Amino acid sequence: MLRLDEAVALALDGVTALPAERVSLDRALGRVLAEAAHAPRDLPPWDNSAMDGFALQAADTASGLTQLRVLETIMAGGVPRQTVVPGACARIMTGAPLPAGADAVVMVEDTDGGPDGVVTVRGVVQPGQHVRRAGEDVRAGAHVLSAGLVLGAAELGMLAAMGAPSVMVRQRPRVAVLSTGDEVVEPGFPLGFGQIWSSNTVALMAMITEAGGEPIHCGVAPDDAQGLNAALARCQHAELILTTGGVSMGDADLVKAALSDGLRFHKVAVQPGKPVALGRLFGKPTFGLPGNPVSCLVTFQQLVRPVIRAMLGLPRPFAPVIEAVLTAAVSKRPGRALLARARLQRGADGVIRATPARSQSSGAMSGMVEADGLVILPLESGDAPAGATVRVQVLRWRFMDRDEPGYWREGAEREAPEAPAEASAGEGDACC
Numbered sequence: 089m090l091r092l093d094e095a096v097a098l099a100l101d102g103v104t105a106l107p108a109e110r111v112s113l114d115r116a117l118g119r120v121l122a123e124a125a126h127a128p129r130d131l132p133p134w135d136n137s138a139m140d141g142f143a144l145q146a147a148d149t150a151s152g153l154t155q156l157r158v159l160e161t162i163m164a165g166g167v168p169r170q171t172v173v174p175g176a177c178a179r180i181m182t183g184a185p186l187p188a189g190a191d192a193v194v195m196v197e198d199t200d201g202g203p204d205g206v207v208t209v210r211g212v213v214q215p216g217q218h219v220r221r222a223g224e225d226v227r228a229g230a231h232v233l234s235a236g237l238v239l240g241a242a243e244l245g246m247l248a249a250m251g252a253p254s255v256m257v258r259q260r261p262r263v264a265v266l267s268t269g270d271e272v273v274e275p276g277f278p279l280g281f282g283q284i285w286s287s288n289t290v291a292l293m294a295m296i297t298e299a300g301g302e303p304i305h306c307g308v309a310p311d312d313a314q315g316l317n318a319a320l321a322r323c324q325h326a327e328l329i330l331t332t333g334g335v336s337m338g339d340a341d342l343v344k345a346a347l348s349d350g351l352r353f354h355k356v357a358v359q360p361g362k363p364v365a366l367g368r369l370f371g372k373p374t375f376g377l378p379g380n381p382v383s384c385l386v387t388f389q390q391l392v393r394p395v396i397r398a399m400l401g402l403p404r405p406f407a408p409v410i411e412a413v414l415t416a417a418v419s420k421r422p423g424r425a426l427l428a429r430a431r432l433q434r435g436a437d438g439v440i441r442a443t444p445a446r447s448q449s450s451g452a453m454s455g456m457v458e459a460d461g462l463v464i465l466p467l468e469s470g471d472a473p474a475g476a477t478v479r480v481q482v483l484r485w486r487f488m489d490r491d492e493p494g495y496w497r498e499g500a501e502r503e504a505p506e507a508p509a510e511a512s513a514g515e516g517d518a519c520c
């Protein structure tokens with residue numbers, strides 16, 4: 089049987105990044121930058137003041153107590169009209185352009201405020217003090233953002249600061265989701281005997297969105313070849329097609345047959361998720377994911393998510409893997425890789441511990457709800473004992489919040505002297 093890493097390689101084989109499109113900055117959060125960004129000009133564009141105060145010549149303040157004539161007031165957005173000469177200065181606000189002749193700014197707190205056209209400056213001012221130089225943040229022409237990065241608040245702010253109203257990002261792959269099975273009913277519709285609501289459709293659509301794709305809901309196909317083919321035709325405009333169910337060894341497992349022309353695999357040595365197929369339909373990569381809800385989501389995570397991430401042009405399409413210590417044994421027979429659902433917790437010692445979810449059944453959604461990650465036990469490994477250090481593929485990072493003492497407040501340990509010593513240990517050293 090194909091190993092999981094071989095299946096991943098086959099899934100990624102030939103997948104290339106989609107074309108780019110231009111979107112306005114306010115629509116670009118979470119999108120992938122398609123081309124490197126260079127600064128069209130210096131940032132800041134001109135020398136300006138970092139403080140509310142007085143722009144002056146530093147050499148004037150050598151005596152430590154100086155009186156200077158105030159020539160004018162320069163507001164942020166204003167234009168300096170006068171040149172600062174020895175014995176003179178200009179009142180200046182944060183962000184206002186530095187006037188000609190000035191080489192430093194003294195903050196208003198170190199003066200008498202300059203009540204009537206003359207200001208007294210206390211202390212010696214160094215040249216360049218409280219001046220933000222043109223290009224100090226970014227030089228004109230400098231490489232600022234690399235292609236392939238995910239745009240967050242800081243990157244969008246940087247692009248806006250450089251004057252870009254829009255940005256070139258990778259198109260998001262459209263991913264069709266088709267559930268199969270005579271027993272499967274859309275949520276919201278009444279159930280007959282033996283029927284179940286489709287949990288896979290909405291869960292897959294959520295995972296597609298999280299991965300950066302655009303899900304297309306293609307409904308439920310019946311367990312007959314004609315009905316299945318008609319339903320598959322609804323998927324043809326997507327860049328990637330996903331079906332769930334109908335890929336194992338049962339009588340109604342027709343998806344494998346529908347994929348038979350371009351079939352690359354139909355079984356992978358992994359648990360959960362052994363019955364999973366990859367083929368091509370309408371010239372598009374098509375995954376036949378298992379119907380069992382956990383198998384469906386876990387195989388999406390291993391095989392489909394990397395493909396979506398590669399189509400987005402992300403350089404590292406795989407989910408992060410961390411090390412954790414098992415709190416309970418996990419039983420396993422060699423022959424298939426095991427991806428065990430586990431809850432993660434970060435202890436006060438900084439060690440991350442993994443507790444296997446109560447149900448490891450491939451049909452039990454409760455195990456998936458509990459899980460923060462998948463403990464990876466490789467194909468050849470046997471049982472993993474409690475206390476073993478294992479690798480865990482992280483599904484979500486909420487465990488990083490769970491054990492925190494709460495919002496960090498300066499001096500909190502002084503306000504609550506009754507708190508036990510170990511609860512506040514180390515907090516007093518925090519900075520910023």
Ligand code: AMP
Nearest residue numbers: 267269286287288289333334335379380
């Ligand atoms: P299959 O692979 O079609 O034999 O399905 C395996 C198991 O998954 C069966 O118990 C199905 O009822 C269940 N199943 C199939 N499709 C879905 C779905 N869309 N949502 C939830 N469970 C499903």
Ligand code: MG
Nearest residue numbers: 268269333334
């Ligand atoms: Mg079925």
